[in-house]
Amino acid sequence: MSDTLxxxxxxxxxxxxxxxxxxxxxxxxxxxxxxKGVEARMRAINxxxxxxxxxxxxxxxxxxxxxxxxxxxFDSLDPAMQLTVKRNLRDYERFKRxxxxxxxxxxxxxxxxxxxxxxxxxxxxxxxxxxYLEKVISMTKxxxxxxxxxxxxxxxxxxxxxxxxxxxxxxxxFEELKEGLLPLLGKIEAAGRPNLSALEGHYxxxxxxxxxxxxxxxxxxxxxxxxxxxxxxxxxxxxCIGDVRVTNHYNEDDPISAMFSAIHEGGHAIFGQxxxxxxxxxxxxxxxxxxxxxxxxxxxxxxxGRRRSFWEPIYDKLSSLLPQFKQIPLDTFCRxxxxxxxxxxxxxxxxxxxxxxxxxRYEMEKAIFRDNVPVDDLPALWNDKMEELLGIRPxxxxxxxxxxxxxxxxxxxxxxxxxxGSMYDGMFLEALEKELGDVDEILSDGRIRDITAWLNExxxxxxxxxNSSEVxxxxxxxxxxxxxxxxxFNKKYAKLYGFDR
Numbered sequence: 001m002s003d004t005l006x007x008x009x010x011x012x013x014x015x016x017x018x019x020x021x022x023x024x025x026x027x028x029x030x031x032x033x034x035x036k037g038v039e040a041r042m043r044a045i046n047x048x049x050x051x052x053x054x055x056x057x058x059x060x061x062x063x064x065x066x067x068x069x070x071x072x073x074f075d076s077l078d079p080a081m082q083l084t085v086k087r088n089l090r091d092y093e094r095f096k097r098x099x100x101x102x103x104x105x106x107x108x109x110x111x112x113x114x115x116x117x118x119x120x121x122x123x124x125x126x127x128x129x130x131x132y133l134e135k136v137i138s139m140t141k142x143x144x145x146x147x148x149x150x151x152x153x154x155x156x157x158x159x160x161x162x163x164x165x166x167x168x169x170x171x172x173x174f175e176e177l178k179e180g181l182l183p184l185l186g187k188i189e190a191a192g193r194p195n196l197s198a199l200e201g202h203y204x205x206x207x208x209x210x211x212x213x214x215x216x217x218x219x220x221x222x223x224x225x226x227x228x229x230x231x232x233x234x235x236x237x238x239x240c241i242g243d244v245r246v247t248n249h250y251n252e253d254d255p256i257s258a259m260f261s262a263i264h265e266g267g268h269a270i271f272g273q274x275x276x277x278x279x280x281x282x283x284x285x286x287x288x289x290x291x292x293x294x295x296x297x298x299x300x301x302x303x304x305g306r307r308r309s310f311w312e313p314i315y316d317k318l319s320s321l322l323p324q325f326k327q328i329p330l331d332t333f334c335r336x337x338x339x340x341x342x343x344x345x346x347x348x349x350x351x352x353x354x355x356x357x358x359x360x361r362y363e364m365e366k367a368i369f370r371d372n373v374p375v376d377d378l379p380a381l382w383n384d385k386m387e388e389l390l391g392i393r394p395x396x397x398x399x400x401x402x403x404x405x406x407x408x409x410x411x412x413x414x415x416x417x418x419x420x421g422s423m424y425d426g427m428f429l430e431a432l433e434k435e436l437g438d439v440d441e442i443l444s445d446g447r448i449r450d451i452t453a454w455l456n457e458x459x460x461x462x463x464x465x466x467n468s469s470e471v472x473x474x475x476x477x478x479x480x481x482x483x484x485x486x487x488x489f490n491k492k493y494a495k496l497y498g499f500d501r
Contacts, residue, residue: 002073005081008064011055012084012281018052023239029111031229031247042111049107050100057095065089083465084283094147102146106139110410117408118232124398126379133407134375137368140410154369157413162291162420163467167366170416173423173482174359180486181355184493185340188352191497194335198328203255210321211255212248212262218314219300220452221246221266225273233405234261234347236268236297238287241280244272255322256337257348260301267300268293270452274460284463290414292468294421295428296455302351303425303488304451308334309443338496342390344399351422352489356389358419361404365412424468426485427476428459 022045029041055061067073068085077085095103113132120129144153158165212228231247238244246265250258271293279285287293304310311318311330319325325333340350346357363385367373373381382401387393394400406414432454433439442450458475472480494501 002076004064004067004073005077008068008085009281011061011064015052015055016281018048018055020239022048022052023237027229027237027245030231030235038115042108042115045111046104046108050104053095053098053100053103056092057098057100062092062096065092080279080282080284080465087283097149098143098146102139102142106143106410109135109139110408113410114405114408117402117405121232121398121402124396124402126397126402129402129408130375133378136407136410137375137412140412141369143410154366154413157365157369158416160288161411161413162289162417164469165291165416165420169480170362170420173480174362174416174419177355177419177423177482177486178359180482181352181489184486184489185352187499188340188493188497191499193341194332194339196332196336196339198332199256199336200253201324202252203322203324205250205252207321208250208255208258209248211259211318214314214317214321215259215262216246216266216269218448219263219266219304220270220449222270222273226269234265236265236272238272241273241275241277241285244269254348260305260337261347263305264297264301267297270300270455271296271460274456275463276461279463279465284465287464289464289468290417291420291424292459292464292471294418295424295468296421296459298351298418298421299425299428299455302422303429304439304443304448306337306351307440307443309440310448312444313446335496338493340493342392344386344392344394345403347403352493353390355419355422358415360385360389361415362419365415369412420468420480423480423482423485424472426483426488427472427478427481428455429488430484431458431476 025041025045025048029038029045033041065085065088068077069089074082074085109132113129113136116132117129120126140157141153144156148156155166158167158170209228213223216228217223225242226244226246229245229247230249232249234246234248236244236246246262246269248258248261248265271287275285275287308330311333315325315330315333338350340352342353342356343349346354346361349357360382364378364382367381368378379397379401383394386400404415406412429439432451436442436450436454439451442448459471462471466474469480472478490501
């Protein structure tokens with residue numbers, strides 16, 4: 001090992017420790033920090049963010065990256081380290097163009113904005129949040145311009161969350177999906193909604209947490225390599241391969257929401273827990289392709305979790321933890337978790353109309369970054385698009401523009417990854433069934449861990465060694481298309497609702 005490579009690995013390890021501290025601080029801020037401790041926690045986040053930024057832009061770091069990029073050194077590196085040098089040099093050159101004082105101010109603005117968003121959502125008052133959002137939007141545009149001054153800001157943001165993705169591709173596949181969804185939704189609407197009054201009632205929160213533990217264990221979450229907590233908006237955070245954490249949000253009147261949040265976040269966590277440990281402290285460990293990450297959470301949540309066969313082996317367990325379910329037939333429960341109808345809240349939407357929720361947000365983000373729509377006009381634009389796409393109109397800000405946290409922390413460009421992930425899932429399902437056989441048979445037999453192991457082997461262990469397009473080629477043998485997802489929807493819901501495909 002050359003002296004430069006040894007120094008570089010030591011430097012990467014140091015940078016990783018700062019990431020670890022920052023992740024813990026954000027986790028604590030979102031899950032446990034008391035109100036009077038929030039300011040101190042935000043100051044700590046700002047301090048460590050600035051220190052981490054300094055490490056990532058230091059001249060000595062840049063010198064190591066440039067030396068290791070030279071053919072004589074680069075060719076001797078293993079593939080994971082080559083990828084690390086390549087990606088980190090790109091990021092170094094981007095971050096080097098950002099003034100440190102701006103970066104610190106941007107971090108502080110996002111952290112404060114997120115806290116204000118929580119209050120504004122509780123109060124259903126966009127005006128409380130509006131000035132903070134306006135500042136985050138403005139600073140995000142400036143941030144991206146520093147990084148890539150000659151590129152379209154929104155294209156840069158899309159690439160940050162799904163490397164290699166662009167709006168032309170998203171426009172194409174989203175339009176393909178929309179064209180296929182509208183006729184399907186018309187057939188489902190004509191079939192009528194099921195009677196779900198049997199699920200009405202109050203469900204103990206402590207019991208719901210036990211259900212979460214049962215579900216996480218069932219799908220393959222390693223409790224020795226992760227933990228759980230509560231937050232306003234469910235999320236997953238990776239400290240390292242051996243410490244991946246999930247949160248949930250509980251509603252005593254709606255146990256199904258927390259069940260599927262548990263499965264969704266569990267899918268994220270299983271990905272993080274099963275990356276090959278050989279990739280620790282390399283860029284491969286950091287999976288920043290969020291479409292690929294969301295494909296795993298949504299595969300467990302929807303492709304598997306909304307099937308009757310998923311619940312058959314565990315429905316008695318669910319009923320023992322939530323006794324009300326002893327009076328709810330499995331068929332009724334399955335109709336409930338596949339009840340397709342327009343609804344306000346993205347995270348509680350069925351898997352079909354969910355696609356339109358993401359298209360709405362994608363169009364909103366283009367309006368913000370391409371059309372420069374004023375912040376104060378965004379709630380009305382949101383409501384108009386909700387009515388256009390889903391046929392319903394929010395009655396307040398909490399069920400409209402304030403429902404998601406993503407914009408409060410500057411995560412513009414993230415939303416499309418959810419729907420890209422669903423499209424990947426349709427393709428992964430085809431590939432999995434070719435290799436393992438009928439998914440319903442596997443699930444009915446209680447062999448869900450066989451599916452988890454297939455995902456571990458084909459996707460998770462590789463971390464971010466391959467970008468999403470490369471994963472699709474390797475696993476599915478084709479480029480991105482909406483067709484498999486549409487085929488899955490049409491086959492499933494024609495059977496459920498009793499209409500011709």
